[in-house]
Amino acid sequence: MERRRIVIAGAGIGGLSCALSLHATGLRPRIVEAARRLRPVGVGINLLPHAVAELTALGLGEALAAIAVPTGSMLHTDRHGNRIWSEPRGRAAGHAWPQYSVHRGELQQLLYDAVRDRLGPDAVRTGLTLESVGEVGAGPLRIGLRAVADGARTEEEADALIGADGLHSAVRALLHPAEPRLPLWNGIRMWRGTVTAKPFLDGRTMLVAGSNATAKLVVYPVSRHAERRGEALLNWVAEVRTGEPGPVDGAAWTRRGAAADVLAHFGGWRLDALGLDVPALLSATEEILEYPMVDRDPLPSWGRDRVTLLGDAAHPMYPIGSNGGSQAVLDARALTRALADRPDAAGVPEALRAYEEERRGPVNALVLAMRDMPADRLLQAVAERAPEGFDRVEDVLTPEELASIDAAYRRTSGPS
Structure with missing residues (x-):
């Protein structure tokens, strides 16, 4: 069986969770990140119980409990x-898993350390911006990257590209060039x-x-x-x-x-x-x-062929209801399930369509609910x-x- 090569753009909560989830099925995705150095910066976020359940299934339950506060109530x-x-x-509301309040930087660092430990120190390449995505005939994707430090251009080949690169996603801009920039x-x-x-x-x-x-x-x-x-x-x-x-x-x-x-x-x-x-x-x-x-306005479709979006790149939403990081984790797990159900490289486009069909409707509805x-x-x-x-x-x-x-x-x- 041909081994699938997957590149993830973005080393935030969604991209790192996706890498860990894919690795649990035997894949070794590569992450490219525009920031030259990942540092534990940011402020607090919340993880809802259904997202905590997914991260616990990835073996991160004890590590999460060591850094995060279990939220007992909202007043x-x-x-x-x-x-x-x-x-x-x-758990105070009867859920099987806690809701956690955690510093975003600490959570990102936890996920980053887990990726490096499980996938190797070179699994995340920093200081690279994504410039282009093209195909090599009927073969793999050709992903154009540029180094932030000196502008040098390189290329990666992959069977799938996952855009987890946030609100100002370069992958989203390539997939939807007519969408307003702001x-x-x-x-x-x-x-x-x-x-x-x-x-x-x-x-x-x-x-x-x-x-x-x-x-x-x-x-x-x-x-x-x-x-x-x-x-x-x-x-x-x-x-x-x-x-x-x-x-x-x-x-x-x-x-x-x-x-x-x-x-x-x-x-x-x-x-x-x-x-x-x-x-x-x-x-x-x-x-x-x-x-x-x-x-951003919800998209009628996220991806195309062997390229798709995840997390804030797919569905940026207002910070209401503790959903931003939680939905990125759920995206990552759904994407992994879809790829696991179609284990060869030829099945990647179908897998990405199945992932989008599962997630896009419910998450777009959440975006609109936040606006309300x-x-x-x-x-x-x-x-x-x-x-x-x-x-x-x-x-x-x-x-x-x-x-x-x-x-x-x-x-x-x-x-x-």
């Missing part, structure tokens, strides 16, 4: 800290950071305060190491509507933000009853990242009806409105 409050709604998460902004600007502080509430709560129709703050712990020390590495996300929706340039997580810009919207917030000093939290953050909340933001409409209703706070949420929202928050999270946080 919504108004800007004064008054409880609106809450629900258990992960992602779509919904008018909400986000600032994010991590800071070591005292644990708040039970130490494993994801807090959502306010509404992003005006201003919203999300805070949760992301480090098991800090938890063992009796501290909390808190990831915080501040969301403020600052502009009109439309295409936007400069959507990159390397852009630095300023504490003064965030404090202009949150400096007067007091969440003392929850154990959070918001101005102190923001002021103590050494590095703040600024980013527009963006996505039904939970935020209810949070904004609370802010409008009780701007100075309240004693009982039942005096502000009807039972039907409260129940609709449950339904909203089922739409955005359930498996797909």
Whole structure:
């Protein structure tokens, strides 16, 4: 049987998960990454139970448990800290697997180390940008690469190319050249950071305060190491509507933000009853990242022949419902199953079509569900009806409105 050669563009969570998943079936994919050096950077993300189950099946369960915090509950409050709604998460909600909050950089490093350990130190080649994809007659793909350091051009041959290269995917641009270059902004600007502080509430709560129709703050712990020390590495996300929706340039997580810009919207917030000093939290953050909340319109098809997309390259979505990294992991596992069912090189196009047919519809529906933001409409209703706070949420929202928050999270946080 002919051995399939697979190249993955992108060494993020999706690309690394895909490499590990393919390796578990006996393949040795190669990863090319534009960054010259992979470093554990970024802020917090969440992995939903169905994604944790898939990573555990790859033998990463103990390593994940060593770095991530099992999320016990999600709590919504108004800007004064008054409880609106809450629900258990992960095992507390009856799932067989935990939901994890984790530092993105630590998770990427865990996956990268596993890839190097299992596939070899040369499995990930950094500092290479993808420029072209062509065929050699009826033979393999010819993938054109250029070195970031000196511009030297090289070629790779492969039976399949997986574009896992993120929001600004070069593979997506080659497959869909007519698509607008810029992602779509919904008018909400986000600032994010991590800071070591005292644990708040039970130490494993994801807090959502306010509404992003005006201003919203999300805070949760992301480090098991800090938890063992009796501290909390808190990831915080501040969301403020600052502009009109439309295409936007400069959507990159390397852009630095300023504490003064965030404090202009949150400096007067007091969440003392929850154990959070918001101005102190923001002021103590050494590095703040600024980013527009963006996505792209869902595609009617992802790939073509022996080239396909995965993760944010296929379906960038708003960071609502803890879905970004989780859906990339599910993509990787679905793609691997499709290829395993068709084990020779000739079956690659059919396998990639089967993968897309399984994943594209449900994930595109998630992208649109994120845009709808039904939970935020209810949070904004609370802010409008009780701007100075309240004693009982039942005096502000009807039972039907409260129940609709449950339904909203089922739409955005359930498996797909």
